[in-house]
Amino acid sequence: MPLGIVFDLDGTLVDTTYIHTLAWWQAFQLAGHVVPMASLHRSVGMGPDQLMPHVLGDGRDERRDEDLVKAHDVLFATWHERVEELPGACHLLSWCHHQGVTLALASSTGGRDLEAMLGVLEHPDLDVVVTSEDVEQSRPSPDLVQLAIERMGLRPKEVLVVGDTVWDVEAARAVGARSVGLECGGTSEAELRAAGATWVFRDPESLCQELVEVAGPGREAWPA
Template sequence: MPELITPQGKHSISAILFDKDGTLLQFISLWGSWAGCFLEQFTRQLAKRGLEFPVQHRAALLGTVHDAGGKITGYDRNGPLAMGTMSDLYAILSWQGYLHGLSWAESMELVTLCRQEADALLERSRPVLPLPGLLRFLDQCAACGAALAVVTADETAAAENHLRWLGIRGYFSAVIGTDQVERGKPFPDMALLACERLGVLPAEVAVIGDTNGDMRMAKAAGAAVAIGIAGAADSVAGNTSAVDAAAARCLLPDADSIVQSYEELSIERKAR
């Protein structure tokens, strides 16, 4: 059985379940691009209808951090953009349109238009970047025979695309999107379905994620260990900043182990 080695100890496991955004892919590179396009289109479409969406409300809407020029440079990893499903995001934005004077039907049509524009931007630019040390770690997992799966709040088809864009789809035996289960994170449904697809028991798996929703999902499913990725990668500025231990524990209170990046993790075959 493979042995996962963390700074806090070793864990005998059969499989690893990964969150996708902020865990495999750098979050801001992908979703900063998407959200920035969406909010720009949303503001523009409201203006065409004689309505104004206040600039000061944009960050609070999805849980994003903006620089002085309005560009998204960070995110609240426990906010809607990081933890919500796509349906959650569309509902939040549709509600804003309704609050600003559109009918619910008009607001849903506007959100659909903005979503199509943002999705098209991603398809053209494919702004996906791996977290530091990820590819080395995936190669180690493959060499040790650990079964791997992705469990994401994103929809399955979109997740499959993002993994292919990055060239890592082949590492994973299963990709579970929130559209495949009744309840998303922090509930255990995705983790349990992934274990079923992999043919392993929850007590034999590690869960790696960047939000406390991932950690709570792991706990609810009965996973062997929940590992939080605390490092904050800002691909827009080209910087990677560390989160100090106290801040990391506040962000990921239910994690069994917290690391800054995959450089702190390794996996090897357990000696008989």
């Protein structure tokens, strides 16, 4: 068993990847930008500081970034009451907590969106929470994961990073941690493995099943 686990939020624990995609698409459309949803889906997980130049390029009018972010946030908030946990997410968090695993959340999501999503997850017992507000650069920079591990008081090799995007996997690799890629956010197993995921599972439920087996008699270590 890992001593600590760093979880992503959107698309990993809560089923929000496509809601964020839609909210960003509408926000860009209102601002006069035509952006394919496929491009936006691949950008979910980035903080706004990274998403804007990634989607619109460096030639955009940066003065409008704040308005776009506000529009996205307003649109996303209309979905708060309808968001569901991904299969097994609450059980996974609860089980890991009762096993004594140090738990961290590292997410680009903050503010009222974060509070709403923690409510969806029944306010789990988290030892560390870091958001894009705590670092200079959000994903795909590894800063979020690095800070989470530092605040956990653990070494990267003692920690497992769990996320649904290539950004999560690449961040884990950059700091020297192992990673689990989850397919439930819409990224394929092939893409997650190509990015360097140590293991890939369908969703939190299937990951929890594996961890329970690992914690069982005769299997004291996470498989090599």
